[in-house]
Amino acid sequence: MDTNLYLVGFMGTGKSTVGRLVARQVGFDFVDSDHEIERLQGKPVSQIFAEQGEAAFRAMERGFVERGHPAKRCVVSCGGGLIVPPGMLELLRGRGVVVCMHAPIDTIIQRTLHATHRPLLAVENPEQRLRDLYAQREALYRRSGTLVLTDKRPLREIAAHVLRVYRQEAASFGKK
Numbered sequence: 001m002d003t004n005l006y007l008v009g010f011m012g013t014g015k016s017t018v019g020r021l022v023a024r025q026v027g028f029d030f031v032d033s034d035h036e037i038e039r040l041q042g043k044p045v046s047q048i049f050a051e052q053g054e055a056a057f058r059a060m061e062r063g064f065v066e067r068g069h070p071a072k073r074c075v076v077s078c079g080g081g082l083i084v085p086p087g088m089l090e091l092l093r094g095r096g097v098v099v100c101m102h103a104p105i106d107t108i109i110q111r112t113l114h115a116t117h118r119p120l121l122a123v124e125n126p127e128q129r130l131r132d133l134y135a136q137r138e139a140l141y142r143r144s145g146t147l148v149l150t151d152k153r154p155l156r157e158i159a160a161h162v163l164r165v166y167r168q169e170a171a172s173f174g175k176k
């Protein structure tokens with residue numbers, strides 16, 4: 001089985017942390033869309049937002065999905081907002097198995113508030129911003145792919161769950 005696995009979900013749900021572990025377990029490459037874009041652009045996501053704006057960053061995410069990563073044998077951790085622009089989810093679904101990492105908003109607030117690298121949270125009231133974005137996006141994430149809860153569970157259990165879902169869904173993906 002060499003179908004790509006795409007991890008999507010809100011900021012701080014654990015896509016990068018879990019993705020790295022799952023990739024190691026299946027022997028796939030690990031690719032993080034935020035890191036790939038930073039590498040190509042030679043600057044952090046926050047600087048891309050500040051200098052070029054969010055729309056330019058979303059176009060870079062589309063470029064990453066369409067031609068910026070290997071078509072097979074990789075686990076891809078997607079930026080939190082990558083599936084938000086219309087058509088992006090369908091694009092991902094055509095390329096591999098999509099699994100959505102999920103956590104309650106209070107957990108996300110705890111996990112993200114101390115970090116400074118998320119440009120969308122560089123506002124006066126980041127907690128309110130998180131609540132607003134979560135409310136706007138929750139329905140989209142819920143219908144994006146099988147949901148894996150990452151709250152109050154050890155990392156290895158979450159990774160095992162993701163792997164189980166991947167193996168089931170990759171088997172039918174090959175027959176599509």
Ligand SMILES: Nc1ncnc2c1ncn2[C@@H]1O[C@H](COP(=O)(O)OP(=O)(O)OP(=O)(O)O)[C@@H](O)[C@H]1O
Pocket residue numbers: 009010011012013014015016017018034077078079080111112118150151152153154155158
């Ligand atoms: N299952 C978990 N239990 C406890 N803490 C976790 C868990 N998963 C991730 N974390 C912590 O939450 C923070 C965010 O995790 P991570 O960077 O993997 O999220 P992300 O989904 O990749 O976020 P982003 O969309 O902003 O890239 C990190 O500090 C990480 O150590």
Ligand SMILES: O=C(O)C1=C[C@@H](O)[C@@H](O)[C@H](O)C1
Pocket residue numbers: 010011034045078079080081082117118119120
């Ligand atoms: O949720 C979002 O829109 C974002 C999440 C991060 O992964 C980065 O892609 C960026 O900070 C935007």
Ligand SMILES: [Mg+2]
Pocket residue numbers: 015016017032034077
């Ligand atoms: Mg990440």
